[in-house]
Amino acid sequence: MTGHKDSYSRIETFISIAVILLLVLAGVLIFLKQFRYDPSIFPSGMVLSITSSQPLPDEKPNQKLEEKPEVALFLKNMTPMTPPETFNGENLSEKIDGKAELYLSAGFKSLTCQRFNKPGNPDSWLEVFIYDMGNVENSFAVYSVQKREGSIPLQLTSYIYKTENAVFFVHGNYYIEITSSAVSDSLMDSMRSFSSDFIKNRTVREKTITEIALFPPENLDLNSIVLLPSNVFGFDRLNRVFAADYKTEKGKIKAFLSRRKNKAEAAGLAKSYSDFLISLGGKQIKSEPKTDNIEIIEIMDAYELIFSNGPFIAGIHSAEDLNGAKKIVSVLNKKLGENTGVK
Numbered sequence: 001m002t003g004h005k006d007s008y009s010r011i012e013t014f015i016s017i018a019v020i021l022l023l024v025l026a027g028v029l030i031f032l033k034q035f036r037y038d039p040s041i042f043p044s045g046m047v048l049s050i051t052s053s054q055p056l057p058d059e060k061p062n063q064k065l066e067e068k069p070e071v072a073l074f075l076k077n078m079t080p081m082t083p084p085e086t087f088n089g090e091n092l093s094e095k096i097d098g099k100a101e102l103y104l105s106a107g108f109k110s111l112t113c114q115r116f117n118k119p120g121n122p123d124s125w126l127e128v129f130i131y132d133m134g135n136v137e138n139s140f141a142v143y144s145v146q147k148r149e150g151s152i153p154l155q156l157t158s159y160i161y162k163t164e165n166a167v168f169f170v171h172g173n174y175y176i177e178i179t180s181s182a183v184s185d186s187l188m189d190s191m192r193s194f195s196s197d198f199i200k201n202r203t204v205r206e207k208t209i210t211e212i213a214l215f216p217p218e219n220l221d222l223n224s225i226v227l228l229p230s231n232v233f234g235f236d237r238l239n240r241v242f243a244a245d246y247k248t249e250k251g252k253i254k255a256f257l258s259r260r261k262n263k264a265e266a267a268g269l270a271k272s273y274s275d276f277l278i279s280l281g282g283k284q285i286k287s288e289p290k291t292d293n294i295e296i297i298e299i300m301d302a303y304e305l306i307f308s309n310g311p312f313i314a315g316i317h318s319a320e321d322l323n324g325a326k327k328i329v330s331v332l333n334k335k336l337g338e339n340t341g342v343k
Contacts, residue, residue, distance in 0.1 A: 076193040077186070078116035081125055087111040102145060103131065106229040107138035109173075118186070126180040126187055128194065132173055136206040137227060137240070139175040143168060144226035154192070157199050158208055167191045172204020211242050214257060214312075214339060216331045221245045221252075232256075233317055235276050237269065243317065246328050250321045255332055257314035266308040270295075273313070274306050285322075294329055296322070305329045309336040 085095070088110055093100040095111065109132040117125035133139040143159055148168075151161035160169030165187070166179040178194060180187040212225055224245035232238040243256040260266040274295050278284070282299035294307040294315070305316040305325055314332055319325035 075116055075128070076190045077118065078126065078190055079119050081115040081117040081122065084112060084114045087113075099146075102229070103133070103142055105231075106141040107134045108132075109134050116190075124181060124184065124187065126178055126191060129177040129179075131175040131177075133175050135173050136170065136204070137209055138229075139170040139173055140209055141227040141229045141240075142175050143170045145228065147223075147226075154195075156192075156196055160195065162188070162191075167195050169195055169199075171199050171202060172206055174198075174202065174204070211257065211259060214335060215242075215244050215255065216328075216335050218331070219246045219248065221247055224252075232258075233273075235273055237272055237276075238313075248321060248324045248328075250324060253319045253321060253325055253328055254317045255315070255328055256317055257312050257332070257336065260311050260313060263308070263310050266311050266313045270306050270308040270313045270315075274304075277304055294326075294333065307333060309333055310339075312336050 087095050089104055089108060092103060092108065092111060095113065096103070111132075112130045113128060115125055115127040117123075131139070131142065133142065140159060146168075147161070148163050148166075151163055151168075154160045154162055154167070154169075157169055157171060160167070162168075164183045165181075166177065167188075168178075169176050176195065176198065178191045180191065209227075215225070221244065224243075226243050228239075228241045228243060230236075230239045232241040238258070241256050241258040243254055245252045245254055258266075258269075260269060274284075274297060277297045277299050280299065282297040282304070285296040285298050285303070293309070294305055297304045297306070300318075302318040302320055303316070303322045303325055304318065306313070307315055307329070314329075314336060316325040316329050
């Protein structure tokens with residue numbers, strides 16, 4: 001019996017030592033853990049991780065979406081108020097009812113959004129909307145069409161502005177909206193901090209849009225440039241059109257251009273748009289002297305000037321000043337010719 005007792009005693013001693021070692025190990029891990037920043041524990045910030053629907057420049061083309069690296073984004077002085085939400089084309093209207101059609105027509109892929117608040121102050125919150133629009137042009141379309149009046153440009157990237165309680169910007173295929181519950185310097189600081197972090201840490205393929213530089217710069221209102229995604233000027237075949245206002249002594253004149261797949265498509269679309277205007281009661285105007293390849297149509301006490309140049313359809317929309325419109329469209333035609341090789 002004594003042998004059995006000695007055996008039990010050795011087993012109990014072994015178990016006791018093992019338990020002590022586990023407790024020591026757990027204590028060491030807890031000690032080390034306190035030196036690692038965990039935003040879910042420390043309320044001075046929060047990280048939001050997202051994935052991209054496009055491969056990054058250093059990724060393989062056949063790399064799957066779920067294999068792509070996530071990027072941690074810091075949100076200064078905020079804690080999560082709600083869990084992250086994701087939306088696709090089928091349920092986007094549940095989140096942005098009334099505006100979903102614009103996003104969908106512009107090439108929407110997905111939306112990730114989340115609301116954050118100041119620690120201890122649930123009434124002081126902001127919400128981040130991260131739209132993956134597929135490419136930079138799609139992002140610019142929703143950014144430009146919805147641009148707020150009285151906006152103030154920021155210097156963080158090419159397409160970004162703020163209002164009293166929000167920040168809006170384009171970063172590659174992403175369109176970002178950050179809105180807050182109130183006008184607050186502290187909340188604006190958090191929004192700007194997040195915007196800067198997103199731009200610096202999220203790698204994208206394209207950051208600028210080449211078509212914008214095709215508008216002749218003289219008297220151009222840069223803030224007026226928009227990308228209209230679909231059903232442009234009421235014509236369902238006309239889509240993805242850049243439009244911009246020019247300042248003249250008699251008011252504003254709106255120029256437009258759209259890159260098509262090739263020269264034949266551009267020429268065919270220009271004729272179809274002209275025919276569409278004529279079907280609505282428009283009348284062709286003969287220009288003296290002849291204005292190269294530019295067609296002029298008078299409709300509803302205004303003038304449409306339409307032409308194609310290489311892969312571009314372009315012109316002037318609804319101008320009241322015909323002479324001013326001719327001057328601008330002539331310069332635009334020449335500018336496009338310099339970029340397409342067509343004289």
